[in-house]
Amino acid sequence: xxxxxxxxxxxxxxxxxxxxxxxxxxxSGVLFALQAEETPVTESxxxESxxxESxxxESxxxxxxxxxxxxxEQSAVSTAEEVKDPAALKLEExxxxxxxxxxxxxxxxxKLLEDGKEMSLQVHxxxxxxxxxxxxxxxxxxxxxxxRKHPSKKTNITIASVRExxxxxxxxxxxxxxxxxxxxxxxxxxxLVAQGSDKAPVCTSCHNPHAPVxxxxxxxxxxxxxxxxxxxxxxxxxxxxxxxxxxxxNTIRDSHIQAPICSDCHHSHEVTALAIGxxxxxxxxxxxxxxxxxxxxxxxxxxxxxxxxxxAVCHAPFAQHKxxxxxxxxxxxxxxxxxxxxxxxQEQLQAIADEGGTxxxxxxxxxxxxxxxxxxxxxxxxxSRMEVMSGVAAHQIASKSFAVRTCESCHExxxxxxxNVTVSIxxxxxRRQSFEANREALSSVKAVESIxxxxxxxxxxxxxxxxxxxxxxxxxxxxxxxxFTLGKMIKEYMARGEK
Amino acid sequence: MSTNPxxxxxxxxxxxxxxxxxxxxxxxxxxxxWLNALGFVALILTGTHIRYADMFNxxxxxxxxxxxxxxxxAVIANYFVWLGFYVFSDRITVYHPELNFRKFFxxxxxxxxxxxxxxxxxxxxxxxxxxxxxxxxxxSITYQIVxxxxxxxxxxxxxxxxDVKRFEAPIAMLGGLNxxxxxxxxxxxxxxxxxxxxxxxxxxxxxxxxxFREMFTGYEEEH
Numbered sequence: 001x002x003x004x005x006x007x008x009x010x011x012x013x014x015x016x017x018x019x020x021x022x023x024x025x026x027x028s029g030v031l032f033a034l035q036a037e038e039t040p041v042t043e044s045x046x047x048e049s050x051x052x053e054s055x056x057x058e059s060x061x062x063x064x065x066x067x068x069x070x071x072x073e074q075s076a077v078s079t080a081e082e083v084k085d086p087a088a089l090k091l092e093e094x095x096x097x098x099x100x101x102x103x104x105x106x107x108x109x110x111k112l113l114e115d116g117k118e119m120s121l122q123v124h125x126x127x128x129x130x131x132x133x134x135x136x137x138x139x140x141x142x143x144x145x146x147x148r149k150h151p152s153k154k155t156n157i158t159i160a161s162v163r164e165x166x167x168x169x170x171x172x173x174x175x176x177x178x179x180x181x182x183x184x185x186x187x188x189x190x191x192l193v194a195q196g197s198d199k200a201p202v203c204t205s206c207h208n209p210h211a212p213v214x215x216x217x218x219x220x221x222x223x224x225x226x227x228x229x230x231x232x233x234x235x236x237x238x239x240x241x242x243x244x245x246x247x248x249x250n251t252i253r254d255s256h257i258q259a260p261i262c263s264d265c266h267h268s269h270e271v272t273a274l275a276i277g278x279x280x281x282x283x284x285x286x287x288x289x290x291x292x293x294x295x296x297x298x299x300x301x302x303x304x305x306x307x308x309x310x311x312a313v314c315h316a317p318f319a320q321h322k323x324x325x326x327x328x329x330x331x332x333x334x335x336x337x338x339x340x341x342x343x344x345x346q347e348q349l350q351a352i353a354d355e356g357g358t359x360x361x362x363x364x365x366x367x368x369x370x371x372x373x374x375x376x377x378x379x380x381x382x383x384s385r386m387e388v389m390s391g392v393a394a395h396q397i398a399s400k401s402f403a404v405r406t407c408e409s410c411h412e413x414x415x416x417x418x419x420n421v422t423v424s425i426x427x428x429x430x431r432r433q434s435f436e437a438n439r440e441a442l443s444s445v446k447a448v449e450s451i452x453x454x455x456x457x458x459x460x461x462x463x464x465x466x467x468x469x470x471x472x473x474x475x476x477x478x479x480x481x482x483x484f485t486l487g488k489m490i491k492e493y494m495a496r497g498e499k
Numbered sequence: 500m501s502t503n504p505x506x507x508x509x510x511x512x513x514x515x516x517x518x519x520x521x522x523x524x525x526x527x528x529x530x531x532x533w534l535n536a537l538g539f540v541a542l543i544l545t546g547t548h549i550r551y552a553d554m555f556n557x558x559x560x561x562x563x564x565x566x567x568x569x570x571x572x573a574v575i576a577n578y579f580v581w582l583g584f585y586v587f588s589d590r591i592t593v594y595h596p597e598l599n600f601r602k603f604f605x606x607x608x609x610x611x612x613x614x615x616x617x618x619x620x621x622x623x624x625x626x627x628x629x630x631x632x633x634x635x636x637x638x639s640i641t642y643q644i645v646x647x648x649x650x651x652x653x654x655x656x657x658x659x660x661x662d663v664k665r666f667e668a669p670i671a672m673l674g675g676l677n678x679x680x681x682x683x684x685x686x687x688x689x690x691x692x693x694x695x696x697x698x699x700x701x702x703x704x705x706x707x708x709x710x711f712r713e714m715f716t717g718y719e720e721e722h
Contacts, residue, residue, distance in 0.1 A: 298561075300564055300565075300661075301662060301663050302664075303663070307664070381675070406560075408552060408559070411549075411552055412552045412560075413553055452675025452676065453671075453676050454677065455680045457564070465688070469687075469688045469691065472691045473691055475692040475696075476692035476696055480695065483699070486619065487618065
C-alpha cells in the first residue's frame with residue numbers, strides 16, 4: 001500500500017520538480033552571465049589605485065578568465081575573515097606597538113632646542129607605515145625612550161641642535177643596515193663627521209628615517225640628495241656629456257649604457273674623493289674599457305699619459321689646470337697618505353711648497369719630523385700629476401669631439417709656466433690637502449732629483465740646460481770661426497814678413 | 500808600402516781595390532757614416548723643435564716626436580752596421596793600432612801642436628792616414644768615447660723616453676725619468692758643438708775637400 005501510494009504521488013511531483021530545476025538552472029545561468037559582464041566594471045576602480053600601478057598589478061593574475069576570477073574572489077572573501085594577510089597582520093601589530101607613540105607624535109609637536117630652534121617631533125603615520133620602516137617599532141631606534149623612560153618636563157632632557165641629535169642617533173642605523181653602515185664608516189663623509197664637521201652628512205641627511213624610500217625611488221636626475229651640499233658640482237655635471245645623456249634618456253649613442261650619476265662614480269655609501277692616486281682613472285676605465293687602445297692609436301707614451309694626466313685635463317677642455325706634486329712612497333709604490341693618529345704635517349708640506357717643491361722632500365720631511373710616522377717608508381719622493389683646478393672643473397666632461405688633442409696644449413714651455421703648481425698629501429679622511437707652490441718648481445735643477453719621476457717634453461726646460469746649450473752652440477760656431485780666422489791672420493802676417 | 504806593422508800583416512780583404520794603401524773608408528763605413536750624419540742632423544733639429552716647441556713652427560709637435568722616434572730607430576739600427584763591421588773585420592785597428600801609451604801621448608801632443616800652430620804655417624799633419632791606422636790619437640780617443648759610451652747612452656736614454664711605461668723598472672733603477680731626460684739633453688747639447696766642430700775639422704785636410712771626398716769615394720787622393 002505504502003509503495004503504491006508513494007508511486008502514485010511521485011508521478012504528480014516529478015513534472016513540478018523538473019520545471020523547478022529548469023527554472024533554477026535558467027535563473028542561475030542569467031545570474032552567471034550578468035556577473036561575468038559586471039566583472040571588468042567592478043575591477044576597474046582597483047586598476048586606478050596606486051597599488052595597481054605597481055609591477056605586481058600586471059601579473060598574470062589579472063588575465064585569468066572571469067569565472068576563475070569570481071571563484072578566486074569568492075574564496076578569498078569567504079576566507080578573509082578567517083586568515084589575514086601576514087603583512088597586513090604585521091602592520092597591524094606594528095601599529096599596535098607604536099600606537100602609544102603615534103597617539104601623540106602624529107600631531108604637530110615641536111621641541112625647543114638649546115640653539116633656540118624648534119625640532120619637529122611629528123611623525124606622519126601614513127608615510128611611516130607605507131615606508132620601508134613601516135614594520136619597525138619606534139623604540140627599535142629610539143632606544144633611550146622605552147617604557148617609563150619617556151622624557152617629561154620633570155626629566156627635562158635637553159638637545160643642543162637637530163644636527164647634534166642626528167649625529168647622536170646615527171649609530172642606531174647600524175643595527176639593521178650592517179653592511180651599508182660599514183661602507184659609510186669608510187667614507188669621506190663619515191671621516192668629516194668624526195672630525196666635527198657640522199655639514200658632512202649622516203644617514204638621516206639623505207634618508208628620512210620616518211619615511212625612508214628605496215634607492216630605486218630616488219630621482220637621480222634631480223641630483224638629490226647630493227645636490228643639497230654639492231650644488232655647483234652637480235650643475236657642472238648636468239651640463240657635462242654624462243649629465244646631458246642622462247637627461248635625454250641616454251640617447252647620445254644607441255648602444256650606450258646608462259650614463260653615470262653621482263653614486264656611479266663616487267658610490268652611495270662609501271663615498272670617496274676620486275682625485276686620490278689613480279682612483280679616478282680606474283673609475284672612468286670601468287665603463288670606458290677600450291680607453292688605452294683608443295689613445296694608443298695616436299698618443300705616444302699612452303700608459304704614462306694616462307698615469308700622469310687626469311682624464312678631465314683633456315676631456316674638460318675649458319677647465320683650468322694645475323701640476324700637483326704629491327709625496328710618493330717609493331717602496332710601497334703608492335701616494336703617501338696620512339693615517340689616523342699621524343701627527344699633522346702642514347708645516348712640512350708648507351715648507352716643501354715654500355721652496356717651490358724644489359727642495360729634497362726627504363730632507364724636508366726629515367728636518368720637520370715627518371719621518372717616524374707609523375709605517376711610512378724613508379724612501380719618499382715628489383711625483384707630479386696634471387689635474388684640473390677644482391672639483392667643479394672635474395665634472396665638466398665634454399663630448400669626445402671637444403677633447404683636447406693637440407700636443408702643444410701641454411708641451412710648450414710658455415703654456416706650462418702659466419699653470420699653477422701645488423704640493424699635496426692625502427689626509428686620513430681621503431681628501432687631498434694642497435698648498436700652492438712656486439711655479440718655477442718644475443723647471444728648477446733641483447727638480448731633477450726631487451721630482452725624479454715627472455718630465456713633460458718641451459714643457460720644462462731647465463734654465464741651466466738652456467745656458468749649456470747656448471754655450472755648446474757658441475763653441476760649435478766660435479771654434480771653427482776662431483781657428484779659421486787665426487789661421488788666416490797668421491798666414492797674412494807671415495806673408496807680410498816674407499815680403 | 501807602409502812601415503806600419505799592422506798594415507803589413509793584414510792585407511785588405513774587404514773589397515779588392517786597385518791600391519789598398521789608399522783605400523781608407525770601406526763601403527760599410529761610408530754607408531754608416533753618411534746615414535749617421537743625416538740621422539744626427541735630423542735628430543738634433545727635431546730634438547730642438549721638441550724641446551723649444553714654442554720657438555719653432557716648422558712642424559707640429561706630434562710630427563716632430565714621430566720623426567724623432569723613427570729617425571732614432573734608424574740611427575740605432577745603423578749603429579750596428581758600424582759595430583758589426585768593426586767587430587767582424589780586421590779594421591778595428593784604426594781605433595787602437597798600437598797599445599803604447601808613451602807613443603800615444605807623444606803623437607797626441609804633436610797632433611795638438613799641429614792643429615794649433617803647424618797647420619797655419621803649412622806644415623804636414625804628423626799623422627799619416629792609412630787603411631789600418633786611419634785616426635790620429637785625438638780622433639782615436641774621441642771616437643772611442645763617443646761610439647762606445649756617449650752614443651749608446653743616448654740610445655738607451657732615448658729608448659726609455661720613447662716608452663716610459665715599458666721601461667719603468669730600469670728608469671727607476673737609474674734615478675727616475677728626470678735623470679734620464681737630463682742625461683739625454685746633456686748629450687744632445689754635446690752633439691750640437693761636436694757636429695759643428697767635426698764638420699769644420701773635416702775640412703782641415705790637405706785641401707778643404709780631401710776628407711769629404713775620402714768619405715764619399717773611400718780613397719784618399721794621392722799626395
